């Protein structure tokens with residue numbers, strides 16, 4: 002073989018070898034574990050998911066802790082706590098303030114809850130207190146509703162010395178009276194009264 006022909010054959014053989022190596026590098030590698038220390042996208046997604054779950058759990062814990070503080074400062078009855086608020090407000094302002102604090106205007110659902118609220122108010126405000134209760138007949142006169150708009154299943158009207166409710170359309174909100182041992186009176190919603198918020202225990 003002439004030197005020039007031998008050189009050509011050698012060149013073609015080298016080219017073929019190079020092509021073979023490149024094609025083997027291009028093939029996808031199957032079942033290859035990530036190198037040690039290498040963070041994959043799925044690992045990042047899993048970590049994000051776990052962080053979200055931890056944040057959600059932390060928020061629940063914070064809510065429970067806040068509720069425990071409320072219950073320690075106030076009074077617990079059944080599955081709710083009542084907490085005395087520091088100012089006098091109109092019915093609507095009091096209701097809004099309770100919502101701002103994460104609760105609702107105190108609304109006894111039975112005699113036990115009413116007695117607990119009355120007793121707590123008596124101890125903290127004295128015997129002659131008058132506090133708002135979360136019941137009103139603003140929408141339809143004589144149709145007493147709670148703060149969620151449902152009909153009130155429990156009422157505790159004073160009927161011994163007067164015939165409550167007796168204020169008609171001038172009195173659409175309800176106050177619990179200490180001097181009447183926890184009985185209720187209908188009152189003008191714009192009056193300034195002390196109030197308590199209630200917080201439901203989950």
Ligand SMILES: [Ca+2]
Nearest residue numbers: 169170172173
């Ligand atoms: Ca009324």
